[in-house]
Amino acid sequence: MFLGILTLLVAILSLIGGYRELKKKNFFAVGFAALSVALFGWFSIRTLISIIFTGGGGTV
Template sequence: MVLALILLAVAIVCVIAIFREFKRQNMFGAAFSAISALVFGFFSIATIYWELIRPLVTGE
């Protein structure tokens, strides 16, 4: 569960970086931040699902 929280924190920082790089008009940095936010966000949501939601639904 700690891994999911760390990944979520990194994804939130990446979203903040997207806006900062758009303000600086650095499109390469904004694109890199967007890809990072998508990847880290996906893995954080997948980890939360796998650790919390799936055991409740399957009854494990």
Template sequence: MVLGLILLAVAIICLIAIFREFKRQNMFGAAFSAISALVFGFFSIATLYWELIRPLITGE
């Protein structure tokens, strides 16, 4: 569960970086931040689902 929260924090920081790089007109940095936010966001949601929601549904 801790891993999912850390990945979620990194994804939120990447979202902040997207707006900062758009403000600086750095499109390469904005694109890299967007890809990082998507990857880290996916893995954080998948990890939290696997650790928290799936055991509630399956009764494990």
């Protein structure tokens, strides 16, 4: 669960950073932020879906 929340937080922060750089017209940074949002967003959503539907992933 921690991994899903952590990657979701990284995706949200990348989205905020991409917006800030878009206002500054730094399109190279906007591209990297968009890739980060797509990658970390995908990992976080898939991790959270996996945890919800399979009942967790680790044995504690």
